[in-house]
Amino acid sequence: MRKVVAGPADRLPRPPYDAKITPIFKALGGMPERYEVEKLRKDASARTLPLTNALFADRSVSVEDITIPGPRQDLTVSVVRPVAPTTSGYHPCIFYIHGGALVAADRFAGLDTSVIWAREFNAITISVEYGRAPESTGTQPAEDCYAALLWAGSHLSELHADPERLLLYGTSAGGGLAAAVALMARDKGGPTLCGLVLECPMLDDRNEKVSSQQFSTGPFYNSTLNAFAWRCLLGERVGGSSVSEYEAPARAQDLSRLPPTFLDCASAEPFRDEIVAFASKLWEGGVQAELHVWPGGPHGYDRIVPTAPFAILARKTRLSWIRRIFSQ
Template identity: 90%
Template sequence: MRKVLAGPADRLPRPPYDAEIDTIFKALGGMPERYEVEKLRKDALARTQPLTNALLADKSITVEDISIPGPRQDLTLSVVRPVATSTCDSHPCIFYIHGGALVAADRFAGLDTSVVWAREFDAITISVEYGRAPENTGTQPAEDCYAALQWAGNHLSELGIDPERLLLYGTSAGGGLAAATALMVRDKGGPKLCGLVLECPMLDDRNEKVSSQQFSTGPFYNSTLNRFAWRCLLGERAAGSSVSQYEAPARAHDLSRLPPAFLDCASAEPFRDEIVAFASKLWEGGVQAELHVWPGGPHGYERILPTAPFAILARQTRLAWIQRIFS
């Protein structure tokens, strides 16, 4: 079992939390003294299980599990369809990669949003159960995602997916894996992607940016937990010179020839500056990218306080971008 002691207190001034978020922050109190993989997994399951149960009970969609060959072992995909979808139709598809700090959660984490995508876009969603750290290390989680996307790309017709409207979407750790998967598609070949959505993505193992230092502590996701998560994936190589772009996409020197991208995050989270830097690197490579930094939120603000005005606006803005890409 991997453990890490909590880091020193933040020493830099921090952008303030939204007033409603600040109330939650004060109620939660201090951070744990140490992080443990099994506790992170247990907590993630407790948070997501009610939403998973609601998804599986929703009559507007169907959920089918498919087992496919993976790089090391079989992988499970969940395919979510609007009830009216048939394999004779050609629908947009969102290939979704879940978050969980690389170590926790499963393919259903965040998948409740697939109900919204089915309603708004008549879209099929595919979610992959990639191998989590520390059992899977280095590029292995990204290789799982790439293999699953390759499989989907080879079965678009039978899945009822429009080959011109296949979008890659990742949240948090899944956002980093989505960026790594997009780089693999560019460099190694793969299905055509019409867009790439990186929702508060986890991109950089080095934790060097100002926002990482500002938010090294706190009850929300912080850079002390982030260091722990990266060490679960990379071991002693974390923050060193041998980490590849397929492990930590912020290491990429060239982001050209990636699909149009949408990136967002919050102002009061450790990932803020690495996400802004990644967007700048996309623009440097000639990629059409849209970036939003929502004021006052911590990492995961949409799940912490989904009724906050900025959280509602963030969801609406993301959906509008996807609509434009699919149209």
């Protein structure tokens, strides 16, 4: 459970990396011989700490931690609010779920983006500290996130948030959890979501798509690491018939009645084809969905090369979509 040895070299040709990615690729060198939960967590903390410190130092927002009841134990949510008063009285609310391959990072990973959301939309952001694998398994991480979303939905008036502008947003592993939570909200009667943003979501435990085979190795997030992460969550059930859509949302047969959804990914990452398939399933279910596949990037391109033209365009496109959703 704690370690996995790297698989064979890729046998399929890969879409090329953007020119700005290539020097980073060469500098990182080969992939690790094995993956370990403790090392993944240590590396994630080192990457996110400077951005977390910058969030706390930003005078345009306030950050408050709140303890709420969870399905197994109490959960902590961080609420980021704009300091400037809103003229309308109520803020849009973005419920954010962090990434980290299901095993690493914390509720502050990627939460620095809440400063941009506060500036652009005057939005409140809520981020939950969900249970990570392998300590939390099966549907438990998604159940933690859903419990926190239910709490948010029932406390919107106290938060001065608009109940008609509650948007669910997830990145990477958090994108997969956001998709699972959106399915729970649909199936369990709420809360009502105005939109769903799935940024490079981790959706499928089976690792069967062409993009998974193309990127089974490499210094960026690859499908060997992905298989390790899913095994931490699902154990011996990984890839089998007993995995539910609340664990791996790509298993869902019916995606109808989900909120308008934005999906994006990069062309040179293992999640590409499962994300494209998920978008097609959304359209099949009659859901309004927008998909972008940005050429030349690995998984996590937005953080790896934030100054690359395609990364800048990707961020602007996400913001534009959220602005449209909040203005409807």
